[in-house]
Amino acid sequence: MNPIKNVDILIQQTSNFAEGLGEESDFRKEVSQLHESLHMPCVLAVAGRVKSGKSSFINALMDTDLAMVGESETTATINIFRYGTPNNPDRPVTVIWENGMRADVSMDFMKSLQGHDEETLAKASKIAYLEIKIKNELLRNITLVDTPGTDAVVGKDGDEHQQITERYFGLRQKHRRQTDDFVNRADAVIYLVGAVGTSSNRRFLEDFEDNTTNLSALTAIGILSKVDVDEELLKRRDEQAAYVAQSMKEHFYTVVPVSAGLHVMLNTFDLAQFQSWQTIWRTVPQKAFNYLMRQESMYMTEREDIIAALWKDSDEVPLTLEQRRSLRADMPWSLFRTIANALYSHTTIEEAMEELNAIANIHQVRKVVTEQFVHRSQLIRCYRILKELKEKVMQMRRKYDSDQHVKDEIVKGLIIPIEQLQLNVEDYDQRYRFLRALQEDKEKWEQDEYEELTRLLGLYGDEDRAGLTLSDERRVYWQIKSRRYIDKRMREIAQYISENF
Amino acid sequence: MSTIGIDFGTSFCSASWVNPITQKPESIIFNETGTVKIPSVIFFPESGEPQVGLGPYQQIESCGGFTEEQQIPILKNTIQSIKRKMRPKGVFRVNGREYSHVEIVAFILKKVKQQAEMSCKFQEPVGKLILTHPVVFEEWKKEMLREAALNAGFDEVTLLEEPVSAAIGYIRANQLEDAQGILVYDFGGGTFDIAYVRICEDGSYKLPLPTRGLASCGGDDIDMALYMEWEQRSQKEYHRSICLNKGELDLGFLSRCRKHKELLSNMPHALLSEMLPYMPGHELERIQMDVNRQDFNRIIHDVVQQTMEQTAMVVQDIKAHEMPLDFVLLIGGSSRLPLVSEGLRKLMPSIKICTTGAVDTAVALGATYYHMDSLSQHRQKRGVPGFCIYCGNPLTSLDRQCPSCGKDNYIYMSQHESH
Numbered sequence: 017m018n019p020i021k022n023v024d025i026l027i028q029q030t031s032n033f034a035e036g037l038g039e040e041s042d043f044r045k046e047v048s049q050l051h052e053s054l055h056m057p058c059v060l061a062v063a064g065r066v067k068s069g070k071s072s073f074i075n076a077l078m079d080t081d082l083a084m085v086g087e088s089e090t091t092a093t094i095n096i097f098r099y100g101t102p103n104n105p106d107r108p109v110t111v112i113w114e115n116g117m118r119a120d121v122s123m124d125f126m127k128s129l130q131g132h133d134e135e136t137l138a139k140a141s142k143i144a145y146l147e148i149k150i151k152n153e154l155l156r157n158i159t160l161v162d163t164p165g166t167d168a169v170v171g172k173d174g175d176e177h178q179q180i181t182e183r184y185f186g187l188r189q190k191h192r193r194q195t196d197d198f199v200n201r202a203d204a205v206i207y208l209v210g211a212v213g214t215s216s217n218r219r220f221l222e223d224f225e226d227n228t229t230n231l232s233a234l235t236a237i238g239i240l241s242k243v244d245v246d247e248e249l250l251k252r253r254d255e256q257a258a259y260v261a262q263s264m265k266e267h268f269y270t271v272v273p274v275s276a277g278l279h280v281m282l283n284t285f286d287l288a289q290f291q292s293w294q295t296i297w298r299t300v301p302q303k304a305f306n307y308l309m310r311q312e313s314m315y316m317t318e319r320e321d322i323i324a325a326l327w328k329d330s331d332e333v334p335l336t337l338e339q340r341r342s343l344r345a346d347m348p349w350s351l352f353r354t355i356a357n358a359l360y361s362h363t364t365i366e367e368a369m370e371e372l373n374a375i376a377n378i379h380q381v382r383k384v385v386t387e388q389f390v391h392r393s394q395l396i397r398c399y400r401i402l403k404e405l406k407e408k409v410m411q412m413r414r415k416y417d418s419d420q421h422v423k424d425e426i427v428k429g430l431i432i433p434i435e436q437l438q439l440n441v442e443d444y445d446q447r448y449r450f451l452r453a454l455q456e457d458k459e460k461w462e463q464d465e466y467e468e469l470t471r472l473l474g475l476y477g478d479e480d481r482a483g484l485t486l487s488d489e490r491r492v493y494w495q496i497k498s499r500r501y502i503d504k505r506m507r508e509i510a511q512y513i514s515e516n517f
Numbered sequence: 518m519s520t521i522g523i524d525f526g527t528s529f530c531s532a533s534w535v536n537p538i539t540q541k542p543e544s545i546i547f548n549e550t551g552t553v554k555i556p557s558v559i560f561f562p563e564s565g566e567p568q569v570g571l572g573p574y575q576q577i578e579s580c581g582g583f584t585e586e587q588q589i590p591i592l593k594n595t596i597q598s599i600k601r602k603m604r605p606k607g608v609f610r611v612n613g614r615e616y617s618h619v620e621i622v623a624f625i626l627k628k629v630k631q632q633a634e635m636s637c638k639f640q641e642p643v644g645k646l647i648l649t650h651p652v653v654f655e656e657w658k659k660e661m662l663r664e665a666a667l668n669a670g671f672d673e674v675t676l677l678e679e680p681v682s683a684a685i686g687y688i689r690a691n692q693l694e695d696a697q698g699i700l701v702y703d704f705g706g707g708t709f710d711i712a713y714v715r716i717c718e719d720g721s722y723k724l725p726l727p728t729r730g731l732a733s734c735g736g737d738d739i740d741m742a743l744y745m746e747w748e749q750r751s752q753k754e755y756h757r758s759i760c761l762n763k764g765e766l767d768l769g770f771l772s773r774c775r776k777h778k779e780l781l782s783n784m785p786h787a788l789l790s791e792m793l794p795y796m797p798g799h800e801l802e803r804i805q806m807d808v809n810r811q812d813f814n815r816i817i818h819d820v821v822q823q824t825m826e827q828t829a830m831v832v833q834d835i836k837a838h839e840m841p842l843d844f845v846l847l848i849g850g851s852s853r854l855p856l857v858s859e860g861l862r863k864l865m866p867s868i869k870i871c872t873t874g875a876v877d878t879a880v881a882l883g884a885t886y887y888h889m890d891s892l893s894q895h896r897q898k899r900g901v902p903g904f905c906i907y908c909g910n911p912l913t914s915l916d917r918q919c920p921s922c923g924k925d926n927y928i929y930m931s932q933h934e935s936h
Contacts, residue, residue, distance in 0.1 A: 427656050435655040436605050460764065488593040495592055496585060500765045502748075504741070508733070515602055 018386070019398045019444070020054060020157070022437050023405075027051045030409060030430055037422070039412065047408060050401050057099065058394065060385065061161040064208030069241040069276055073208060074162055076276035076378045077385075078152050079283065093129050094145040095162040099155035102148075110147040157386065206385070208241045209260055209271070237384055238264065238271035243375065244278055244354045250375065272381050277351050279376035285345070287365065293343060294359040294368060301330040305360055308340070312349045315340060395448075399441050406434045443516075447473045450509050460506065469509065472517055486517040518644035518672065521545070521633050522884025523626065524679070525648060525662070527600045528706055529554040530629050531878045533885040534637050542686070542885035544878040548636045553878045555632060557625050561594045561611040569628035581768045596621055601707075605657050619661050623668035630669060644672040647884035649682045652712055652728040677887055679703065679880045680712035681722045683848050685890065686883025687873060688716070697841035700868075702828060703880075704857060705849040707735040709824045711831050715840060720890075726834045729827040736778070736851040738820045743774040746816050750804050751793060757802075759793055767794050781813045782853050814856045825860045832865060844869040848879040 031047045064070045075081050078097065102108035107120035126148075129140050145161075154160075240260055243253040253273035261271040297305070304326035308315045317323070318337060327334040335343070344352055354375060362368040373379065409430045416422040451473045458466060472484055486494070491514050498510035522533040522542075531553050532545045544553045549571055556574035561567045577595055580588050594611055596602075599621045607618040626646070634643055646666050650659060659676055666674035680701035688696055696716055703710040710730040715723045744759070744766065751759050760767040773791060780787050786809045793802040808816075835842055845861055845868055858870050873879055908922040 427660075432655075432657045432660065435657055439605070439655070489589055492589045492592040493585065496588060499768060500762075502760070502764055502766050504738075506764075 019437065019441050020394055022440075023054055023398050023401055024051065026402075026430070026434055026437065027054070027405060029433075030405060033426070033430060034412065037412075037416075043408070043412070047405070050405055054394075054397065054401055055156075056397075057155070057157055057159045058204065059159045059161060061163055061205045062208070063163045063205055064239075064241070068208040070162065070208055072276040072280065073206075073239065073241060073274070074160065076274075076279040076376070077381060078150075078154050078160070080150065080152060093140045093143050095126070096145055096147045097152070097155060097160040097162070098147060098149050099152065099159075100149035101151060108148060108150075110149075112144045112147060114142050114144050116144075154382070205236050206239055206381075207236060207268070208239045209264075236268050237381075238268040239381065240271055240273040242275060242277065242350075243273045243377075244275040244350045246350075247353070247357075250354065253375075270384055272377060272384055274377045274381055275351070275354070275375050276378065277348060278354060278372060279378040281347060281351050281355065282369075282372055282376055287369070290355075290359065290369065291365045293355075294362075294365055296335070296339070296343065297356060297360045298363075299332040300335065300360070301327060301332070304330075304334070305356075309353055309356060315344075315349075395441055395445050399438070399445070402434055402438050402441065406431065406438070409434065446512065450512060453505050453509065457503075457505070460503065469513065472513060484517055486513070491517065519639040519641045520645035520647065520885070520888050521630070521643055522647040522682070522881050522888060523629055523649070524682070524878070524881035524884065525600060525622070525626070525650070526557060526705075527598050527708070528557060529877075530557055530625060531555075531881040532629055532633050533878070533881045533883075534633065534639070535885055535889065537638075537640055542690075542882055542889065544875060544882055545633050545636055547632045549632055553875075553881075555629055557597070557599060559596045559599075559621060559624055560591075561596075561616075563594075563612060567624055569624050570632070599625070603658055603661060619665045619668065622661065622665035626666055626669035626671070630671070645888075646671040646674045647677055647682075647888050648674055649677050649679045649880050649884055651710060651730075652678045652680060652724060653730070675888075675891075677884055678712075678724065680710065680714055680728070681724065682881075682883030682887060683846060683879045684714040684716070684722060684883065685886045686879055687846050687871065689886040689890070690882070693843075694720075696843040698835070699843055700828070700831065700835070700845045702824070702845055702847050702852060702857070702861065703849045704824055704847075704851040704854075705735050706851070707737055708732060709734045709827065709849075709851075711824070711828050713831055713835055713840070713842075725840065726831065726838065729831055731823055731827060734820065734823050735849075736775075739778055739817050739851060739854065740771055740774045742817050742820055743777055744771050747774070747791065747804065747806070750806065751802075754804060755793065755799075755802050757793070757796060757799075761794055761796060770794065777808075778854075781808060781810075782855060785810045810855065814859070817854065817856060821854065821856045821860055824857070825864060828861065829864055842868055844871045846879075847872045848876050850877060852876055 027047055027050055031044050034044050034047065062070055062074055064073075074097075102110075102120070104120050107122050109121050109123060109126050111119050111121055111125070113119075126146060129136060129143075129146075238257075238260060240253065240257045243250055243256075249256060257271040257273040261268055264271075300308075304323075307322075307326055316337070323334045343356070347355070355372060358368045358371045358375075359365075362371065409426060413423055413426045413431070416426065451470070454461070454466065454469055454473065461469070468490070472486075494510045494514035498507050498514055501507045501510060519534070524531045532547075532555075533542050534545055535541065536543045546553055547555055549555070555570045558573040558577060559567050559569050560573035560576060573595055576591060577597065580591050583591075596609055596611075599618065603618050603622070608615045609618070609621065626648075630643055630646075633639075648662055648666055650662060654662075662676060663674050680703065683701050683703070684699050688694060688699075698713065698715050701710075701712050701714055703712075708730065710728060712724060712728040713726045715725050717723055747770070748759055751757060759770050770791070777787075777789055780789075789806045789808060791804055793804060795801065832842075842865075845865065847857065847861075847870065851857070852872070853876060858872070861868075861870050875882060908919060
């Protein structure tokens with residue numbers, strides 16, 4: 017469900033309808049005000065350990081290369097990406113200093129803040145945040161906040177970064193005192209985790225929750241990043257994501273496995289390029305392919321005798337080192353291997369690209385972020401706006417009390433769609449509240465019940481929830497429970513489950 | 518064509534008709550149940566026609582003692598509380614077939630119609646339906662009701678808000694036509710609704726203020742409050758829960774609490790005694806409760822208080838808009854609780870509290886009064902104005918002779934608009 021979009025459509029329809037009826041412009045003005053109040057972007061912070069692939073992730077998410085991806089991969093400041101056009105195109109970055117002063121600077125200034133030397137950090141510590149305005153579709157609904165990496169393990173520099181990140185999340189109280197600038201308040205957070213839910217990841221989130229009052233697992237998404245690094249991980253990425261979600265379920269709404277680097281590669285080259293690579297790969301015998309893919313040094317081997325042996329049983333001409341280098345196209349080894357594997361194992365380019373997109377999985381993050389997540393914090397707003405809209409439409413209907421035709425049109429064309437959307441929004445919010453209740457009273461449920469309920473209500477719900485149904489046995493089970501639980505809220509949850517799945 | 522009124526309820530339906538002998542609206546007593554109610558429950562057997570009403574209801578009630586496995590074939594083919602579960606384009610999958618929510622509602626309305634026809638001697642076939650619904654019922658739900666009524670074999674359907682129906686029924690049955698505004702307090706088995714009904718000078722009924730309510734607050738919560746009281750005693754005396762399963766209710770004991778509630782509503786003082794469910798290794802354990810009205814009120818206070826808070830908000834609205842309030846009408850089974858009247862008296866000391874013996878059928882009965890009124894209004898619209906053309910004083914739609922100046926009004930004039 018996309019409530020914002022649907023509310024918007026209804027507002028537009030109401031406005032058109034009113035215009036058709038020749039309603040005064042006042043009425044339409046009020047309706048268009050509803051439209052504006054609907055579109056306030058949410059603030060989404062991206063956090064993660066140093067080298068967790070945060071900047072690549074942000075780039076992939078926005079399909080730009082604005083977040084700096086360097087060897088050092090260290091953003092020492094808080095960078096806020098906002099929708100808009102910069103005042104000065106040559107100085108697209110605004111620095112907001114700790115003392116409240118603002119200055120427009122060039123991208124080079126931002127680049128100079130990459131690194132973990134004392135000088136950079138000292139400079140960064142005087143900066144409250146950087147603000148970058150860009151016209152990016154994603155940013156229409158979300159203001160993205162890139163935070164410095166956190167990691168207590170990497171030593172001094174890491175500690176410093178951790179401090180800055182903590183400072184950011186502590187900034188909110190300070191900002192509340194100093195200015196009425198609430199822009200930095202994060203409505204939600206994306207946290208990049210490694211393949212295993214480590215204790216340092218978990219500790220970070222705990223601190224994180226302590227410092228932020230309105231954030232809980234329901235407003236945090238985990239990203240299992242760089243799934244391409246290891247072939248084994250790549251194969252079992254969904255399993256790993258489920259494992260991380262399971263072991264950190266107090267913290268994450270869902271965990272999505274991604275390869276941001278692969279996403280960037282998929283956008284760097286065009287389809288024809290992938291197709292030509294596939295044509296070449298498809299000529300390579302299985303044995304040779306397996307050997308070449310085993311590791312980078314084997315792929316780049318200069319020993320022609322080995323290559324000749326690999327192609328021994330084949331009519332095809334072996335790949336020369338030059339050809340292999342060209343195929344590699346300067347990609348990082350793990351990304352190259354992932355792409356080569358997909359191209360080789362599928363007969364058509366469409367199938368191969370489908371698999372690669374599934375591995376990159378950035379579309380899934382966007383889907384979770386927008387559909388299940390950002391909209392959640394906008395639900396209450398949607399609900400209020402729908403209610404106002406319905407009242408306005410009812411007012412309009414009353415004016416046409418004697419005209420049955422117009423009345424029917426208003427009921428069928430506007431009121432019923434508004435009500436149905438209200439129902440969806442309520443239902444969505446209901447599930448959210450039940451999830452929260454579930455987490456608060458986790459110990460009251462049996463382990464398997466808890467897991468079933470969280471799956472149904474969508475805690476790890478990045479799958480399409482529309483298809484979720486219960487067997488007759490389970491539905492009856494919950495129906496019976498809905499009468500038997502002593503706890504009223506538990507009865508309500510059981511009832512909801514038995515009636516809605 | 519004969520007309521019936523139906524109050525389509527979450528748990529039960531009731532209905533009314535015009536008794537041709539007395540020419541007055543009456544509640545229908547159904548042959549099948551011997552009461553004024555038909556359960557809104559449907560059972561789909563593996564083969565054959567769906568069954569509605571008492572049979573499926575009794576089947577559900579009696580399966581509490583079965584194991585879960587035994588309950589599955591019954592529960593999975595039974596649909597209860599469709600009124601609450603209605604969804605746009607909603608369907609139930611039963612026995613490999615899909616039934617739309619409209620069809621389910623239609624099954625129930627059809628059953629009520631059939632039962633009405635079997636129980637009453639209508640002079641003409643029943644073709645017209647006045648169907649009541651909650652004030653807050655969305656338009657799509659109303660559309661579904663209309664469609665279901667047509668599917669059920671009615672030729673014509675008029676929808677009417679529940680509190681309006683109750684108000685009309687009470688006013689007409691008790692000849693209180695000079696009332697200007699009444700508050701309808703509807704406290705049922707699972708829900709609570711409070712609505713202010715304004716009787717306009719032209720005799721029409723309006724809901725000028727937002728209605729309020731609680732989607733899950735009713736008699737069931739009162740039963741639960743009593744259960745929890747027993748639970749406390751059980752813990753104190755025997756250090757055990759009533760139910761043998763941790764965190765669960767003993768449904769048999771809960772139904773005993775319903776009996777206690779009825780007893781305590783009628784008796785200012787009662788000694789209650791119950792056996793706790795047998796726990797292996799324990800003696801038979803008996804607990805007792807000596808309850809006077811004060812104790813009873815304390816036990817159910819929190820539940821009733823919620824309804825009082827909602828009522829207080831509507832009363833505030835009435836005052837803020839300087840609207841007339843003649844009396845409070847209590848309907849719904851749980852409005853029989855003595856604490857309800859007590860609480861309302863405290864809230865509005867100067868306002869009369871009206872109860873009716875027919876708390877369960879007030880809504881259905883009103884629907885038939887509404888039907889009669891609309892017929893007479895229809896007749897009179899041609900001849901009688903909303904106010905006396907000689908002296909200007911308001912006339913009710915039923916009067917021809919002006920009560921103020923005594924002159925007869927025959928000329929049609931446009932009706933008064935009032936708020």
